[in-house]
Amino acid sequence: MNGKEVVSALDMMFRWVTRLVCINILWIFFTFAGLLLLGIFPSTTAALGIIRRWLLGEQDFSIWRAYKEMYQKEFFQANIIGWTIAGIGAILYLNYQIILTSEQDFWFFVPFAFYVVLFFYALLLFWCLPLLVHYKTSWFHYLKNAIVLGLTNIHYTLLTGTFFFLVSYFSLEYPGIFPFFSASLLAAGWMWSSFQVFKKIDKI
Incomplete structure (x- = not known):
């Protein structure tokens, strides 16, 4: 690698660091x-x-304006999908607590069925919002397509789960990074993983 390539690589790295800090601050603000x-x-x-726009190669746009416009445009749809997933998560958590605290002996299939449902919940969690960003359809189809894509692209589902785990782990271990990188790093890894699948679909 010659000097010009080193400078170019460093420039790209600093550019992405700056972008991620900006996205994280905007995420907290909004x-x-x-x-x-x-x-x-x-x-x-x-x-x-x-993040999707950057992955598509778009460069010259106002991050603040684009962020604000998307926030306003998807406000209701994102809340419907997000709180649907959050509600399902709350129900699963309550069921988990019941299983843990119950003195009744459950048959093997009860905890097994719970973990199967938990797996499908993870598919919704990992895929719904990237689908909302990339495609325009009804909230029901976002939920359905999240399960289909999550199952048929299990390696990317696992990769997204790894991103969630790593960002959560390091944010808890080093809370000083939260104001600058936590949400933006997760968004970058999350969208990149999903975008690999969307590119294949869009070419069909």
Whole structure:
């Protein structure tokens, strides 16, 4: 690698670091702009949308304006999908607590069935918002397609799960990175993984 290539690589690295810091700050700002509960899913959707534009090769656009427009445009749809998934997660958590605290002996298939349902829940969690960013359809089809794509592209589902785990782990171990990188790093890895599948579908 010659000097020019080194400079080019460093320039690209610093450019992405700057981008990720900007996205993370915007994610925090717009999450709280929606009073946290109503802001977290639209803000996450907007972060994924900006990452998608960069993956498509778009460069010359205002990050602030694009983020704000996507946040507003997908506000209701993102909240419907996000809180549907959150509601399912809450029900699963309650069932898990019942299984843990119950003195009744469950048959083997009860905890087995729970983990099967948990797996399908992970498919919804990992795929719904990237689908919302890339395709336009009804919220029901987002849920259905999330399961189909998650099952037929299990290696990317596992990769996304790995991103979730690593970002969560390092954010808890080193909380100082949260204001600058946690959400944006997750969005970048999450959208990149999903985008590999979307590219194949769009070519068909």
